[in-house]
Amino acid sequence: MRERLVIALSAVLLCLVPLVVPNYTLTLIVEALIFGLFAMSLDLMVGYTRLHSFGHAAAYGMGAYSTALILLHFNLPLPIGIILGVAISVVIAIPIAWICTKSTGVSFAMLTLAFAQLGYAMIFRFKDISGGSDGIGGIPRPAGPFGIDFFQSKSGYFYLVVFCLVGSYLLCRAIVTSPFGAVLTGIRENEAKTRALGYNTRAYKMAVVVMAYGFGSLAGALYTPFAGFVAPELFFWLVSGRVLIMVIVGGAGTLIGPILGGICFMLLEQQLSEVTELWPLIFGSIFIAFVMLAPDGIWGLLTKRFRSKQVVPGDGEDGETSRATP
Numbered sequence: 355m356r357e358r359l360v361i362a363l364s365a366v367l368l369c370l371v372p373l374v375v376p377n378y379t380l381t382l383i384v385e386a387l388i389f390g391l392f393a394m395s396l397d398l399m400v401g402y403t404r405l406h407s408f409g410h411a412a413a414y415g416m417g418a419y420s421t422a423l424i425l426l427h428f429n430l431p432l433p434i435g436i437i438l439g440v441a442i443s444v445v446i447a448i449p450i451a452w453i454c455t456k457s458t459g460v461s462f463a464m465l466t467l468a469f470a471q472l473g474y475a476m477i478f479r480f481k482d483i484s485g486g487s488d489g490i491g492g493i494p495r496p497a498g499p500f501g502i503d504f505f506q507s508k509s510g511y512f513y514l515v516v517f518c519l520v521g522s523y524l525l526c527r528a529i530v531t532s533p534f535g536a537v538l539t540g541i542r543e544n545e546a547k548t549r550a551l552g553y554n555t556r557a558y559k560m561a562v563v564v565m566a567y568g569f570g571s572l573a574g575a576l577y578t579p580f581a582g583f584v585a586p587e588l589f590f591w592l593v594s595g596r597v598l599i600m601v602i603v604g605g606a607g608t609l610i611g612p613i614l615g616g617i618c619f620m621l622l623e624q625q626l627s628e629v630t631e632l633w634p635l636i637f638g639s640i641f642i643a644f645v646m647l648a649p650d651g652i653w654g655l656l657t658k659r660f661r662s663k664q665v666v667p668g669d670g671e672d673g674e675t676s677r678a679t680p
Contacts, residue, residue: 372509390616391519393600395569401607404542408463409470411593416443417571421578422490431499436575443571451563474589489585603644605651
């Protein structure tokens with residue numbers, strides 16, 4: 355109940371953001387929200403299934419490039435172009451998930467990294483389509499269905515990103531609280547026992563990888579028309595490392611924690627980079643501090659005070675609650 359109230363209040367506050375912040379700040383917030391969605395997608399793998407990915411940038415890059423090519427070469431409404439970009443990425447993610455889930459642990463993580471680097475290399479190999487190292491520029495932000503041009507403005511696009519973020523969160527929440535999510539938790543805690551109960555754990559892992567790539571590609575698809583440009587660096591391993599840090603700092607296995615981690619990461623990075631050239635050193639120190647002192651992340655720190663109030667001490671000794679005699 356408390357979490358729903360926090361989400362509802364956050365959504366209301368987000369709707370008021372374009373009315374009170376300048377355009378430059380709104381640009382930073384939109385990018386931060388997109389990365390929050392990206393981090394939440396990785397949390398499905400890392401936090402709920404314990405599938406550590408070093409190459410989640412592949413999802414982001416596939417969504418970005420697919421949407422870029424669609425919007426450039428086809429006269430489609432903006433929402434349709436984004437949906438098609440995500441659909442193409444999900445189809446590509448199926449064989450990736452099939453191959454990666456044949457391995458576990460570090461081998462799984464390295465396979466995801468290999469696919470991300472493969473995508474990075476293919477951008478340079480097929481430069482007639484992808485633009486090579488120059489990337490793809492001049493990506494339009496077309497009107498929506500029936501000529502609706504609301505999303506062409508910066509504030510209108512902000513509301514589109516908020517809608518996708520909140521909708522994705524609600525859908526992910528429904529997934530992890532369903533019987534399907536219970537199996538994912540079982541895989542995370544003890545895959546051998548879950549398999550002994552009769553569940554095809556590899557099929558479940560394939561499904562969650564495809565889902566994570568789907569939500570990650572949605573983040574990339576939203577980034578493309580907003581920035582108007584895509585580059586090979588979207589596939590690079592540094593992007594995968596950044597989003598993994600967002601998940602850990604925000605709080606893995608919470609969904610909302612990685613969103614907060616992504617938003618805080620992007621805004622703090624922007625502010626620190628304007629102050630000092632040593633901002634990566636400061637970021638590294640913050641990450642180490644969270645790992646050592648706050649392993650539950652930002653969301654864990656925010657909710658720790660409320661969790662400590664769950665146990666009500668009684669009147670008896672040793673913390674036992676007293677009972678009224680009939």
